[in-house]
Amino acid sequence: MPIRGVGPRRARALLVVASLGALVAVGCSTDETGLPTGPAPQTTAPAAGAGELGRAEYPVPGGARVVSPSGDNAAAGTLQAPWRTLAHAVAQSPARSTVVLREGTYRESVQVYRKALTIQPYPGERVVLSGSDVVGGWTPDAGDFVRRGWTPSFPRTPDAASSAVTPQAPLAGFPELAFVDGVPQRQVGSRAEVVPGTFFVDDGADAVYLGVDPAGRRVELSARAWGLYLTGAHDSVVGGIGVRHFATPSSDIAALRAYADRVQLERLVVEDNAQSGISVIGTDTQVRSSTLYRNGQLGIHGLHADGLRVTQNVINGNNAERFDMGYQSGGLKVVKSRRLRFDGNIVRDNIGHGLWVDQSSYDVVMSNNTAQRNAAAGLHLEVSARGVLAGNVSTDNGETGILIVESHGVDVWNNTALYNRWRDLDILDNDRTSSNLAAAEHDRRWPLPNPEITWDVRDISVRNNVIGGGARNLPVFRVDDVTHVRSYADMGVTSDYNAFYRRDPSVGWLTLFSQEQGVLVAETLGEHRQVNRQDQNSATVDGPVNPWVTDARAGDFRVPPGAPNRLGAALPARVAEALRRSAGERMPIGPLQAPR
Known part of the structure; x- marks a missing residue:
């Protein structure tokens, strides 16, 4: 419902019996440059993505099976007498073999069934598995x-x-x-x-x-529906190749399916496929140093993907076919999974959420990622539990920087969430309940209802973040129960040692925190402290220059020396692990790694 009679200068800790979820924000510019002073020496992140195909230099082991587009399937499968097709090589190679692909385009669909294989290009050669003719x-x-x-x-x-x-x-x-x-x-x-x-x-x-x-x-x-299907092919490795142009229908989910345990996918370029680029179902799979670009629905899809590690990837421009952003689309979506680790990824320009974990997932760490210009939220954790969001940069997204919905036991530390179109940090409770055993969001591999995952906002700590600069007429930081039943205190949300930035304080509130009878809107940090008793060690700056950003144009969102309230709270153990620091260490607020 609209809020009546509340001008920007009259919001003064006003009790408003309404949620701001229905308000529409206008866009904002993205040209903040921050202060020119350089940061103190910090850890430099390794480069993300696969780079250019043809630069992988995997060694060729003795006994490798070799394939070439100019080969012959009746040959011996050696370097001197290669086979012609990858499918033939997979069928003929015993478990634990290495299949080496010579330069060229392989227009075929290949299934690896119940045996571990390594598939890689010959050193320095460009190899593409293509769904088109x-x-x-x-x-x-x-x-x-x-x-x-x-x-x-x-x-x-x-x-x-x-x-x-x-x-x-x-x-x-x-x-x-x-x-x-x-x-x-x-x-x-x-x-x-x-x-x-x-x-x-x-x-x-x-x-x-x-x-x-x-x-x-x-x-x-496109003449083929899917490219590579690892079925029960535990411990397989696929690296250094391209996968593109597959006309994947919704029933097949992805061009590359890793439906096995302990699969390693690395230095892949997976692009221009009709649905998802990669789908993972299985335990302890790794997707690293790969590029997922312009796939039709998702870059990466995961289900029952316990132990999945997605690290140092570039995930850009996915949902090119414009599937519904609220359903399953964007950069990455993983559901009903445990022990997830997403670190060091660059996630940009996806039509949907950037990184999205949903549906009763547990033990989720999103760390040191850069999520920018995604059409919905940069980082999204939904109906899940035990999460760490630390060291991330989430800016200029079409909706929210960091969105946490009906999740509990979450630490939100040392992130920068700036210049997002709606809110920069949004913690939202709703009316879903885990006691509804018929709900689709349950992970039915576990007894129900699962006491570990209760689908409510509870026990969330917000520390050492740089937040703000985004929407007009919306709060920078919101904690709300849209059912108007629970207050932020009931939900156990605590916040301190943060930096709040607004370009123009006359056109937006600072915080909105749920109360039992509505919401408290605070225009200033002083009001927020007084009515919510939070952020006693936080700081705020309004104006054209954000003192907590080194150089936004260069992608350097570390907090420079001399910024106000630069030193953050001591890191708890699981946050310290995500940031590669020591528990109890006090570091600057915001992200700690230099841009890639």
């Missing part, structure tokens, strides 16, 4: 171009059949893909809609229509 035979047709006799067909999910597909993007569930000189073309729903930069697949007529003249250009159409 190069297609010729185009003819002019009423101003466009048609390829007849195109028979690959894939299951489609129209918007009426899936809550993940919206009327705004009704073809998101149509997995067909087309590329002209490597550039994705946009799929349209009828022949009449075809214009340059688009394509239409007439499944019934086995025809594809293209809006640009293909003469002298490389046209690729």
Whole structure:
């Protein structure tokens, strides 16, 4: 409901019986530069992402099986006499073998079934596993171009059949893909809609229509649904290759599926696939130093992925097909999993949340990540328990910097959440209850109801963060129960040693904290301290320059020497572990690592 009679200068710790969830914020600029003074020496983060394909230098072990696009499956599978296809090599290689791929594009789908294999490129060679074929035979047709006799067909999910597909993007569930000189073309729903930069697949007529003249250009159409499927292939390793152009339907989830334990995925470039890039179901899998780019729904999907470690990846531009952001889309979403560790990732420009953990997950650490310009929240923890969010930078996101919903036992320490369109830090309780045993959010591998995961906000500590600078007419920091039953004190939310920044204090509140009869809105830190009895050692600055940022344009969000209230609270053990520090150590507030 709207708030009436409350101007920015009259908010003075006013009790408001309403939630601000329905308010709409306007956008904000993102050109803050901070102070020019340099930071004290700090840990420098290693580079993230796979880099350019063809630069991996994996050693070739003795006895490796070798594959080349110019090889022969009747050959010996050696360096001198390579096989031709990866599928043949996988079928012929015994467990614990290494399969080495020579340079080229492998247009095939490959399953590794119940044996451990290592799949890698030859040193210095560029290898791509592709779901598309190069297609010729185009003819002019009423101003466009048609390829007849195109028979690959894939299951489609129209918007009426899936809550993940919206009327705004009704073809998101149509997995067909087309590329002209490597550039994705946009799929349209009828022949009449075809214009340059688009394509239409007439499944019934086995025809594809293209809006640009293909003469002298490389046209690729997706001909396979998925690329690599590790089924029970425990202890397998896949590294240094590209996986792209797979027309993955919703039933297959991802182009690369690691459905096994202790799988290592590294230095991969997984891009331009119709659904998720990578899907993980299994224990103790690692996804590291890889690039997940422009996949149709998610960069990384996880279910029952206990012990999953996602480290030093670049996860950018995913949900390219614009599935519903509130369902399952964006950079990464992992559900019903335990012992999750996401560290050192760069997560930008995803259409949805950046990093999202949901549905009764337990023991979650998000540390030292950079989440920027994602369309929803940068970091999101939902109906889960025992979490650490530490050392992250979450800025310029389309909704919230850090969003915690119906979760408990969470430490939010040493993050910078700035310039986000809605709120910078949002802790929200709602009406879901774990006593509802029919709810889909339960992890049914455990007895229900699970006393470890109660689906309520409880015992959350907020320390050593730099927060603010974002929305107009919305609080920088919110703690709210939308059912208006529990106060912030009932929820056990405590906050101190933080830095609050606002460009213009006349157009926004500082905090909103839930009370038993509504919410308390505080305009100043003094009011917040008085009415909420929190942040006694915190500081606030209003104005054009944020003193708690070294150089935002350069991506350096460490707090510079000389900033007010720079020294934070002593680190508890699990926060210290996430930040690679010692328990009890007092460090500067905000993130501690230099930008990558």
